[in-house]
Amino acid sequence: MTGPIRLARQTTVAVCQTLLEIEPLIVSLGEDLLVVMRRSAAQPATRLVAVVDDAGHLVGVLPILRLAESVIARVVPESLMADIADVADVARFGHAVEARTVSDVMLEPASIRPSATLGEAFRLMHHRRISGLYVVDDDGRPTGYLDLLELAVAYVDALEGRSPQPDS
Amino acid sequence: MDVTVAAIVFLVTYALIATDRLDKTIAALLGGVAMVVLRVIDQAQAFLAIDFNVIFLLAGMMILAGILRRTGFFQWLAIRSVKIADGDPFRLLLVLSVVAAVLSAFLDNVTTVVLLAPVTLYIATTLRVSPFPFLVSEILASNIGGTATLIGDPPNILIGSASGLDFVAFLGTMAPAAILVFVAFVVTVRLFFRGALEVHAEVREAVLALDESEVIADPRLLRVSMLVIGVTLVGFLVHGPLGYEPATIALLGAAVLMLVARIDAETVLREVEWPTLFFFVGLFMLVEGIVQVGIVDALARGLFELTAGDQGITTLGLLWLSAIASAIVDNIPYTATMIPVVRGLGAEGLAIEPLWWALALGACLGGNATIIGASANVVVANLAGRAGHPITFRAFLPYGVVVVLESLVISTVYLWLRFLA
Numbered sequence: 001m002t003g004p005i006r007l008a009r010q011t012t013v014a015v016c017q018t019l020l021e022i023e024p025l026i027v028s029l030g031e032d033l034l035v036v037m038r039r040s041a042a043q044p045a046t047r048l049v050a051v052v053d054d055a056g057h058l059v060g061v062l063p064i065l066r067l068a069e070s071v072i073a074r075v076v077p078e079s080l081m082a083d084i085a086d087v088a089d090v091a092r093f094g095h096a097v098e099a100r101t102v103s104d105v106m107l108e109p110a111s112i113r114p115s116a117t118l119g120e121a122f123r124l125m126h127h128r129r130i131s132g133l134y135v136v137d138d139d140g141r142p143t144g145y146l147d148l149l150e151l152a153v154a155y156v157d158a159l160e161g162r163s164p165q166p167d168s
Numbered sequence: 169m170d171v172t173v174a175a176i177v178f179l180v181t182y183a184l185i186a187t188d189r190l191d192k193t194i195a196a197l198l199g200g201v202a203m204v205v206l207r208v209i210d211q212a213q214a215f216l217a218i219d220f221n222v223i224f225l226l227a228g229m230m231i232l233a234g235i236l237r238r239t240g241f242f243q244w245l246a247i248r249s250v251k252i253a254d255g256d257p258f259r260l261l262l263v264l265s266v267v268a269a270v271l272s273a274f275l276d277n278v279t280t281v282v283l284l285a286p287v288t289l290y291i292a293t294t295l296r297v298s299p300f301p302f303l304v305s306e307i308l309a310s311n312i313g314g315t316a317t318l319i320g321d322p323p324n325i326l327i328g329s330a331s332g333l334d335f336v337a338f339l340g341t342m343a344p345a346a347i348l349v350f351v352a353f354v355v356t357v358r359l360f361f362r363g364a365l366e367v368h369a370e371v372r373e374a375v376l377a378l379d380e381s382e383v384i385a386d387p388r389l390l391r392v393s394m395l396v397i398g399v400t401l402v403g404f405l406v407h408g409p410l411g412y413e414p415a416t417i418a419l420l421g422a423a424v425l426m427l428v429a430r431i432d433a434e435t436v437l438r439e440v441e442w443p444t445l446f447f448f449v450g451l452f453m454l455v456e457g458i459v460q461v462g463i464v465d466a467l468a469r470g471l472f473e474l475t476a477g478d479q480g481i482t483t484l485g486l487l488w489l490s491a492i493a494s495a496i497v498d499n500i501p502y503t504a505t506m507i508p509v510v511r512g513l514g515a516e517g518l519a520i521e522p523l524w525w526a527l528a529l530g531a532c533l534g535g536n537a538t539i540i541g542a543s544a545n546v547v548v549a550n551l552a553g554r555a556g557h558p559i560t561f562r563a564f565l566p567y568g569v570v571v572v573l574e575s576l577v578i579s580t581v582y583l584w585l586r587f588l589a
Binding site: 073076077078079080081082083084085086087088089090091093094095097098 | 240243382385547550551554555557
């Protein structure tokens with residue numbers, strides 16, 4: 001890419017992806033949570049794990065916090081029990097306690113196409129209450145990762161006149 | 169004309185509530201307001217029919233339970249149960265059932281079962297057994313425990329307010345019946361689940377590692393909550409002789425606990441189950457419609473003639489009818505409807521007190537028959553399903569039906585010996 005990247009609501013996901021250059025963390029459905037944890041610790045900038053099936057299609061995502069909860073639930077379950085207030089909390093705790101593989105705790109896939117805009121990506125992350133999104137190709141295979149925090153920092157930098165520059 | 173309109177509004181509302189076609193609070197409010205809009209009753213009659221003793225007793229108890237749940241008390245008690253049972257799964261099932269029953273006698277059943285559930289799920293996973301026996305037992309025990317006191321279950325709150333029977337009267341009559349039913353329940357769950365809960369000694373050690381002190385979120389709040397709730401329960405014991413209604417005691421307890429808990433009122437009141445309170449408001453208005461046009465009196469006369477005015481047949485018939493109805497439809501609207509019917513039967517010349525107890529026992533215990541029979545059942549089924557351990561209607565039914573049948577046999581003998589022999 002030559003020249004400054006112009007970052008704005010309408011900037012495409014493909015452009016943002018080039019700007020951030022964060023490695024996706026892709027695991028399979030049956031992967032052991034402890035293995036995923038080790039891989040995740042080695043790649044701290046990726047705060048959302050992509051879960052794929054045998055054909056490589058994105059079938060779920062796993063936020064790091066949810067991954068951590070499954071460890072906490074095994075080691076010190078009392079700390080999670082103390083925070084339980086309603087049915088949703090109980091169900092979440094029940095999953096965390098029993099979870100052994102990625103498929104036990106993963107959430108619905110959270111993905112976006114390269115042609116979508118930055119505004120759409122922010123809206124989707126806000127709606128799903130997750131801190132990242134996977135960029136997928138036409139077959140639903142992950143090709144890149146957008147991180148909410150990194151994206152927000154880049155956007156603020158752009159607004160403040162540092163490179164990359166906003167459109168308006 | 170008014171009779172037809174009132175009957176249609178009532179039946180449509182009941183059908184909407186029973187079939188879950190519409191949120192039950194919205195259905196009850198629409199039905200109640202329809203009675204006014206269609207001029208079956210006027211607004212003054214509708215509003216006068218709202219029993220604020222019931223509304224504020226519920227609200228007060230919701231506030232007390234809402235603050236207590238912030239302390240970690242329920243989780244603490246569940247972990248203590250694990251220690252008391254020494255990690256033995258069947259003994260633990262019994263201890264958790266006792267805890268569920270006793271807590272439900274004084275606090276909201278749903279709060280009790282929801283906050284016992286996390287420890288239950290953890291224990292089942294660690295012991296490598298299904299959580300099904302534990303969760304089903306907690307549901308059944310919670311509904312049995314709720315039967316024991318005036319504040320234990322919404323039907324009792326409704327009946328207590330309408331009948332003028334005080335907390336001590338409920339405790340003296342309903343608690344012995346509930347204890348007998350609970351003993352039979354314990355024998356039954358032993359037959360049901362004993363074989364399903366065999367585990368190796370080493371996994372028992374794992375659950376004993378739980379530390380109950382770590383779930384106490386706020387020790388000071390726990391102390392003041394226990395003190396205020398304890399004093400409030402003493403207040404219930406003496407509300408009759410002192411000439412106060414239970415709602416006054418509950419509101420006083422709630423206001424004092426809000427004061428000493430140092431939690432702002434807005435935060436506490438946000439946890440009040442307003443949909444439940446408005447459900448009651450709608451029901452009171454709805455039932456007043458069919459009372460004012462004479463439908464309830466006609467129903468009472470019909471029942472009186474059907475039983476030929478026999479006290480025993482009417483009382484025991486009401487017990488079984490109430491249990492069957494409560495297994496199928498929500499026991500709150502059923503009880504709200506039957507209260508004026510019981511009053512009518514009293515007016516026909518029957519002794520009214522045995523009828524109140526028959527209605528209370530039937531409505532509370534009948535809720536155990538199906539997974540949709542009471543709020544606690546529905547909520548546990550929901551959370552179990554979401555946690556990956558669905559409790560289906562069919563899976564629950566055999567346990568529920570057996571426990572309800574033995575509950576009804578015990579209640580029949582109890583009522584007969586105590587009031588009818």
